[in-house]
Amino acid sequence: MDVLGIDIGGSGIKGAPVDVKEGTLAAERLRIPTPQPAKPEGVTEVVSQIVEHFSWKGPVGVTFPGVVVNGVVRTAANVHRSWVGVDAGKLFGGARVLNDADAAGLAEATFGEGRGRDGVVIMLTFGTGIGSAVFTDGRLVPNTELGHLELNGKDAERRASDKAREDHELSWDKWAERVEEYLKHVEMLFSPSLFIIGGGVSKKADKFLPHVRIDTPVVPARLQNEAGIIGAALMAAPAQAGAVPAR
Numbered sequence: 674m675d676v677l678g679i680d681i682g683g684s685g686i687k688g689a690p691v692d693v694k695e696g697t698l699a700a701e702r703l704r705i706p707t708p709q710p711a712k713p714e715g716v717t718e719v720v721s722q723i724v725e726h727f728s729w730k731g732p733v734g735v736t737f738p739g740v741v742v743n744g745v746v747r748t749a750a751n752v753h754r755s756w757v758g759v760d761a762g763k764l765f766g767g768a769r770v771l772n773d774a775d776a777a778g779l780a781e782a783t784f785g786e787g788r789g790r791d792g793v794v795i796m797l798t799f800g801t802g803i804g805s806a807v808f809t810d811g812r813l814v815p816n817t818e819l820g821h822l823e824l825n826g827k828d829a830e831r832r833a834s835d836k837a838r839e840d841h842e843l844s845w846d847k848w849a850e851r852v853e854e855y856l857k858h859v860e861m862l863f864s865p866s867l868f869i870i871g872g873g874v875s876k877k878a879d880k881f882l883p884h885v886r887i888d889t890p891v892v893p894a895r896l897q898n899e900a901g902i903i904g905a906a907l908m909a910a911p912a913q914a915g916a917v918p919a920r
C-alpha cells in the first residue's frame with residue numbers, strides 16, 4: 674500500500690507516495706521551496722499543493738521540525754514562532770504529523786541501519802538544528818529534543834549542528850571535535866548501543882566520522898534524503914497496510 678509522505682524542512686518541502694512495506698518511494702518526489710518566513714499559512718499552502726500534485730486521496734503523513742504532540746505543535750526553534758499551539762494535523766486536512774527526526778529515525782530503524790537492533794539506538798540528524806530519535810528495543814520515545822541539551826553553557830545545536838559548521842566556517846576536523854563532544858555527552862546520559870548520524874551531512878560522513886573518537890559505534894544513516902518522507906508515511910499507514918514501523 675502507498676501512503677503520501679511529506680517532509681517539511683527549513684529550505685524545502687518534499688513529498689512522494691511511499692510503498693510502506695518496502696520503504697521505497699513509489700513515484701518521483703516533488704520538492705517545493707519552503708516559503709520564507711515559514712508561517713503556518715504558507716507552509717499549509719505548499720502541503721496542499723503536494724497533495725494535489727499526486728491527486729492524493731489516501732492517508733498522509735507530514736514531518737515538522739519541532740515537538741508535535743497529538744498533531745499539535747509545541748516548539749518551533751527553527752521555524753516561525755506562530756506555529757506554537759497550532760493543530761497541524763487539523764491544518765493539514767487530518768494528516769498524521771510527527772517530529773522530523775522521529776520520522777527519519779523511524780524510517781532508519783525500520784529499513785536502514787537500526788533495523789533489528791535491540792537496546793537503545795539513537796539517531797541524531799545534523800542540519801539547521803540537531804534532531805533526535807531515541808529507540809529502545811525498536812520502539813520510539815518521541816520528541817526527545819536532544820539537540821537542545823546544554824553543552825558548555827550553550828544550546829548544543831548552536832555549537833554542533835551543520836549550520837554551526839557553516840556559520841563559523843569550521844573545518845571538518847574542528848567540527849568533528851564538537852560533534853564528538855556532543856556525542857560523548859549523549860553517550861554519558863543514555864549509554865546507547867548505536868548512534869546513527871542523519872541529515873544532509875551524513876552523505877559526507879567520510880569527512881568527519883573518522884575524526885570522531887567515541888566508544889559507542891557511530892554509523893551514517895542509510896536512507897539519507899528520503900528518510901523523512903518514508904518515516905512520515907510509515908507513521909500514517911493504517912494497520913492493515915502491513916507496515917511495521919521499526920521492528
Ligand code: BGC
Pocket residue numbers: 737738739740748750751772773774775798800801802803804805818820830
Ligand atoms: C528542533 C527539533 C528538530 C530539529 C531538527 C530542533 O531545533 O527543536 O524538534 O527535530 O531541530 O530539525
